[in-house]
Amino acid sequence: MKTDPSAAHARDLYWMRRAIDLSKLCPPAEGAYSVGAVIVGVDGDELAHGYSRETDEYVHAEESALAKLPEGDPRLRAATLYSTLEPCSERRSRPRPCSRLILAAAVPRVVIAWREPALLVADCVGVELMTAEGVSVVELSEVAQEAKAVNVHLGIM
Secondary structure, rough: OOOHHHHHHHHHHHHHHHHHHHOOOOEOOOOOOOOOEEEEEEOOOEEEEOOOOOOOOOOOOOHHHHHOOOOHHHHHHHHHEOOOOOOOOOOOOOOOOOOHHHHHHHHOEEOOOOOOOOOOOOOOHHHHHHHHOOOOOEEEEHHHHHHOOOOOHHHHO
């Protein structure tokens, strides 16, 4: 059975807008993006969600969402993770960046709204790290402005 590309795209936009809504819950912080993330199972149900600074001042959205599921949860092997910003490839506050956490969780598909600019990290390569390991990464550029708007505190727009 073939998947209707327009229905799949509409589903991606729905979940990305859910992630954008979550990013609006982030307390603005100097030197930190406001990001929302949602993990959706193969059946289309939300498995977990998170947002930046949800549980502490350093937690990232993807990290927060993944932490709500048991380690090794088999549902992750067929899930899609939606993030309003490219998952980080390096960080100062934790030992493992979000792109590595996603790889360790074996999430096969990641959808982002926009790539991380060279504002806080000179060269974020989260997309490259994940695609090199076989993760399918989709960028929904049509909602990038919505995701960026939440980060006006960083002078982004």
